[in-house]
Amino acid sequence: MRATAAVAIGVGATAAVVVASLVQAAGDTPIAAALTAAVPAEYQTLIEEAGNTCPEVSPNLLAALLRQESGFNSRAKSPVGAQGIAQFMPSTWESHGIDGNSDGKRDIWDPEDAIPSSAKYLCTLAQDVKDVPGDKQSNMLAAYNAGSGAVRKYGGVPPYKETQNYVRTINAASKGGGSGKTVTAQQSTAALAAARKMLNQPYSWGGGNAEGPSTGICCSPNGSSGTDIRGFDCSGLTLYAYAQVGIDLPRTAAQQYAASQTIAAKDARPGDLVFYGNSAASIHHVGIFVGDGVILDAPRPGEHVRFSPVYNMTDLYAVARPKQNTNKEI
Known part of the structure; x- marks a missing residue:
């Protein structure tokens, strides 16, 4: 392969x-x-x-x-x-x-x-x-x-x-190319507001969907299971947040990056997505930009949905804005 x-x-x-x-x-x-x-x-x-x-x-x-x-x-x-x-x-x-x-x-x-x-x-x-x-x-x-x-x-x-x-x-x-239109500032702000309501929800590997927190799956690369934990993983949180404003994101962080439009960091606004990894194919984490160097994310097993510094991880890859016509089902 x-x-x-x-x-x-x-x-x-x-x-x-x-x-x-x-x-x-x-x-x-x-x-x-x-x-x-x-x-x-x-x-x-x-x-x-x-x-x-x-x-x-x-x-x-x-x-x-x-x-x-x-x-x-x-x-x-x-x-x-x-x-x-x-x-x-x-x-x-x-x-x-x-x-x-x-x-x-x-x-x-x-x-x-x-x-x-x-x-x-x-x-x-x-x-x-x-x-x-x-x-x-x-x-x-x-x-x-x-x-x-x-x-x-x-x-x-x-x-x-x-x-x-x-x-x-x-x-x-x-x-997802379509017209190339991205979500509006109003949608981004509303998605961030929806995510804020999930603060302190537990991290669950594979957890979270368009309806809210859910039990996850087994197992993360380090062996952590979400099968007994109701909550969110990083991309489950972003999927939920944008579902509340009518935008269907794919499930994983890498797929969400592919379904979004990369923007310059200086143009980031609240609600944009911040991705981490060493390449488009190896993206492993996503958070929602809040402003002033802060994201809202579900960071890792054992943690809860929280505010984190943008540079809390060393492999910041890109900031991107979801597209209007993204699709969860391919």
Whole structure:
């Protein structure tokens, strides 16, 4: 199975742009899908063009995949050796990498080669698994993560937790692009107010839903179980808070980041989400920004919902604002 890279990107380090330029032919027939997702400005054109390589791939899908793979970091390298912005394994690059910028070499570290190669590889995988039952896009993404053989073997997305989360996260991000509109300041403030009412609720691993505190599941990485504790974990709290204002967030912190729009730290307002991790794929914690360097969060087993300093954890990754049209179910 492929592994995404652990790459630190500071808050506000990625400049984002929103592009909406649907090209249409006579009769209003779309001939190119539009990019509406937030991506670094330097990759906008590359993703717009490569995202129309075949009907199975769109610019928003490609942008979501690159964010999940590397956080748009062209120097990313995973612990298992996947390289570059699209996280190709060297062996896969040898057979599927292309010279996207026609400079005479295929460079896995060059986004001008890696981004179109990623799109072309997705198209190849779509053909490889076209006869497999189930959702075609999900099967294609699963093949990118786990290989076509695994998708064919299991008759769809394989029963690997990493691959299932990978597919769910990218699908959510690609479908969440839409108009690019984020929640209003009024919604953010109301979500924060809802979360405040949960102060002192106990931490429960896997606990919390749109209705409020709930018993959780077993078990956290350190073996903590929430099965006998009614409360919230970090993403359960944020899911609950935004459900109160009509916004359905995905369940995990990493999925919530993918379904939100990154903003500069200086633009943070009460109710925005603050994420922690070393890459988009390794996000492990989320809190709700209160202001003045403070978040409201469910920090860890044995603790309660509380106010914490923003820099209480050393791996602050990004501040992001949920989108209006996020979906809990993929």
